[in-house]
Amino acid sequence: MVYYYFDGSMVGLLNCVFRAFQFREFQVKLCLFKNAQHGLFSSIVEIPNHEQYAQRVWSALQRKLSKPALRQFYFAYLSESLEAHQHLLNYCIYVFSQQGSVETDYSHPSVLAISQWTKKVGREKHRMEAFIRFKKTTDGLFLSLVRPDFNVLPLIQPHFRRRYQDQRWLIYDEQRKFGLYYDLHEIHEVSLQADEIDRNLENGFSQSFQLQLDEQEVLYDQLWKDYFNSINIKERQNIRLHVQYLPKRYWRYLNEKLI
Structure with a gap:
């Protein structure tokens, strides 16, 4: 298992995706810098924030995913949940590993999880729009x-x-x-x-x-x-x-x- 330390930002998350494909590291566990934990014999990688790498990954996602799927990706990211971010990384690995569309392949745990996180964030969005005074x-x-x-x-x-x-x-x-x-x-x-x-x-x-x-x-x-x-x-x-x-x-x- 490889542990990626990142800062929790979108740029950091996309850099994790870039690193995973650059070194073919597909068994990855995400950790935040502030509370990272790892096993004694685990490989640890600190992920820097490179805007150009993040942009390359996002451009590739735009070519592979529809606008609704990109929207789901963004909503799940805004959950600020490390669990959701882990699913986003796994989702990207799955998307780039397949030839066809996987957006509705809910048999994959990360596809299903992202859909669920999107609904949670979407409900909070609507409630804030309704209840803010x-x-x-x-x-x-x-x-x-x-x-x-x-x-x-x-x-x-x-x-x-x-x-x-x-x-x-x-x-x-x-x-x-x-x-x-x-x-x-x-x-x-x-x-x-x-x-x-x-x-x-x-x-x-x-x-x-x-x-x-x-x-x-x-x-x-x-x-x-x-x-x-x-x-x-x-x-x-x-x-x-x-x-x-x-x-x-x-x-x-x-x-x-x-x-």
């Missing part, structure tokens, strides 16, 4: 702090750009420490100290900002809570079913849940 600050910026299970900010970017073209907004991922800022023209990737914005991060809550909010924001917030309470029929509450459709980890984004 903004608060307006005094300078007119609409701000939201999120903590998705997977790295879906790159996937939700087109949705929010289409929907909020006339507003400046910032969606910041507390866990991954980067965000997307829209300035009415372009979207920029930014970083900041999220705990300076949200006083309750250590308690697992969000959207309780220390920034000064627009004077009408508190009013709108209370109006929405009042509306939610007025249409709620307590006698017909089914918390078990409610949690099934709206897991508690998403309640932190909803004003009506922060009463």
Whole structure:
């Protein structure tokens, strides 16, 4: 068994594929630099990040795979799971070893696994698009702090750009420490100290900002809570079913849940 140490990036992953074919090493186990473990007699390889090698592998994948399959590859990568990355490496080895298309060969464990990871990441993408709520600050910026299970900010970017073209907004991922800022023209990737914005991060809550909010924001917030309470029929509450459709980890984004 050969152990490949890599940094978890897409470039690093594609370089692992390049190395595997360069040295015909097809029994490979991926490890991250920060927590790599290996056997006493294992062969260890540190994988550098060469952009040109990564581009060669990606170009080859574009020739071998359809657009939906490439989309699945990207979604599975954004899971940030080392297990998923291992399947992506095995998948690439399988794809380049076969003459015909293997995209729907679900008898292969990595083809099936990538399809499953794609669904998981896709569900998180749709939930973020549905549940993200903004608060307006005094300078007119609409701000939201999120903590998705997977790295879906790159996937939700087109949705929010289409929907909020006339507003400046910032969606910041507390866990991954980067965000997307829209300035009415372009979207920029930014970083900041999220705990300076949200006083309750250590308690697992969000959207309780220390920034000064627009004077009408508190009013709108209370109006929405009042509306939610007025249409709620307590006698017909089914918390078990409610949690099934709206897991508690998403309640932190909803004003009506922060009463």
